[in-house]
Amino acid sequence: MRRIRLVITASIIFVVIIEVCLRTAAFFCSRQLVTQKNIDNYIYCFGDSYTYGIGSENKKGYPEQLQELYEKRYPNKNIKIINFGVPGSNSKQTLNYFRHILTRYPRPDLVILMTGMNDWWNISDNNKVLLYSKINPFIVKYCMVLTHSKIVKLLIMCFAKNTTIGTVDFNSQVRVADPDGFGEQERLGSNYLSTVRVVFEENVNEFVNLARNSGIRIIFSQYPSGFIFDDSLEYISRKQKIIIIYTNFKKFISQDQPHEYFSAEYSYSHPNTKGYAKMAEEILTTLIKEKQIP
Numbered sequence: 001m002r003r004i005r006l007v008i009t010a011s012i013i014f015v016v017i018i019e020v021c022l023r024t025a026a027f028f029c030s031r032q033l034v035t036q037k038n039i040d041n042y043i044y045c046f047g048d049s050y051t052y053g054i055g056s057e058n059k060k061g062y063p064e065q066l067q068e069l070y071e072k073r074y075p076n077k078n079i080k081i082i083n084f085g086v087p088g089s090n091s092k093q094t095l096n097y098f099r100h101i102l103t104r105y106p107r108p109d110l111v112i113l114m115t116g117m118n119d120w121w122n123i124s125d126n127n128k129v130l131l132y133s134k135i136n137p138f139i140v141k142y143c144m145v146l147t148h149s150k151i152v153k154l155l156i157m158c159f160a161k162n163t164t165i166g167t168v169d170f171n172s173q174v175r176v177a178d179p180d181g182f183g184e185q186e187r188l189g190s191n192y193l194s195t196v197r198v199v200f201e202e203n204v205n206e207f208v209n210l211a212r213n214s215g216i217r218i219i220f221s222q223y224p225s226g227f228i229f230d231d232s233l234e235y236i237s238r239k240q241k242i243i244i245i246y247t248n249f250k251k252f253i254s255q256d257q258p259h260e261y262f263s264a265e266y267s268y269s270h271p272n273t274k275g276y277a278k279m280a281e282e283i284l285t286t287l288i289k290e291k292q293i294p
Contacts, residue, residue, distance in 0.1 A: 041294035042108035043081045044101065046094050046207075047115050050223055051085025055263030055270030061085060062247075063112075065280035073284070079294055082108075090122040091115045091203035098207060102214060109294040111211055112245070112283065114221040116200045116229055120193065193228070201232050208240050219292060221245040224261070224271050224279060245286045247279045 045051050045063040053061020063083035070079055086097060094115040211218040220233055224247055227233070237244045249261055249271075261275035262268040271279065287293050 038078055039080045039106070040078045041080075041110075042106055043079060043110045043112065043294065044098075044108040045081065045083050045085065045112045045114075046098055047085045047113065047221075048089045048094070048118055049085065049087035049270060050117065051083060051114055052087050053083070053085065053276060054087055055266045056273045056276050057263075058273050060273060060276060062276045062279040062283065065277050066283055069280055069284050074293070077294075088118055088122060089115070090119045090124065091200050091207075092125045093122075095203050095207045095210070096125060099210060102210075107214060108216055110292060111216055111218045112221050113204070113207060113218060114223060114247075115204070115207075116233075117223055117227060119196050119200050120228075197229055197232055200229055201236060204233070204236055205240070208236070208242065217292065219243045219245060219287075221279075221283065222248045224249045224275060225269060243286065243290050243292065245283050247282050249275070249278070 043066075045066075049055075051061060051063065053059060053064065061083055063081050063085070067081040070077075070081065084097065084101060086093065089097070094113075098111070208218055220237055220242055222230065222233070222244060226248055230248075233244065236242070259268055261271055261278060263270050263272040263275075
């Protein structure tokens with residue numbers, strides 16, 4: 001019995017140490033924005049690993065490459081493009097991060113948003129997913145605590161690394177974005193992904209409202225590998241009159257040669273440097289076409 005207690009105690013101490021180490025690493029590795037002088041306008045890019053630049057061989061995501069393209073085309077304009085991508089984050093965390101940034105850093109002229117890919121597995125801070133699913137209250141509270149653990153997030157990310165969830169067709173399992181007038185209960189449904197979809201829409205709409213109330217223009221960007229909630233993004237775009245940048249690689253490449261733009265290291269789920277460059281080109285082209293250049 002004593003040996004069992006020692007094993008349990010040692011295991012708890014080990015888990016606590018790992019958790020502390022992960023949180024410490026996350027703190028020191030987080031990106032810090034250094035406010036620069038003589039900047040005319042800022043463009044902030046919010047999202048997850050697809051914004052951060054996971055998969056790029058030279059550590060340059062689309063925001064960094066967009067900055068380079070912008071400087072070449074507009075050498076006399078002093079615009080700073082900031083990458084606020086956080087790998088593994090869900091739409092609620094992206095919304096909270098945006099709110100945090102607005103209170104501490106210069107107000108941008110434009111925000112590019114690409115979020116939601118991780119909503120199906122990462123429910124940290126996204127408590128409505130659990131509440132709407134009508135799960136036992138005890139399980140809800142337990143999951144809320146558990147999903148804040150860095151260890152749990154790390155394990156889930158390791159498990160999810162080799163998946164291609166972004167390219168799976170779930171249209172037969174989830175609802176199509178609802179037209180105006182649908183009631184909340186009708187929108188929720190019983191399917192887990194349907195619930196995640198509704199919460200995703202709420203988070204994105206709140207992000208849009210926060211940006212507009214702050215006098216900031218906002219543009220959506222698609223995921224390069226496709227997204228199970230693309231129709232929801234289209235719906236919000238039409239309803240809120242927001243431009244979508246179509247960076248889905250299906251329009252760039254053929255199905256038999258997808259690897260040219262995706263990283264083998266991440267099982268072709270994320271773009272490589274060339275893929276992010278293609279995204280940056282498409283984004284700049286759209287900004288110019290839609291007259292959204294600051």
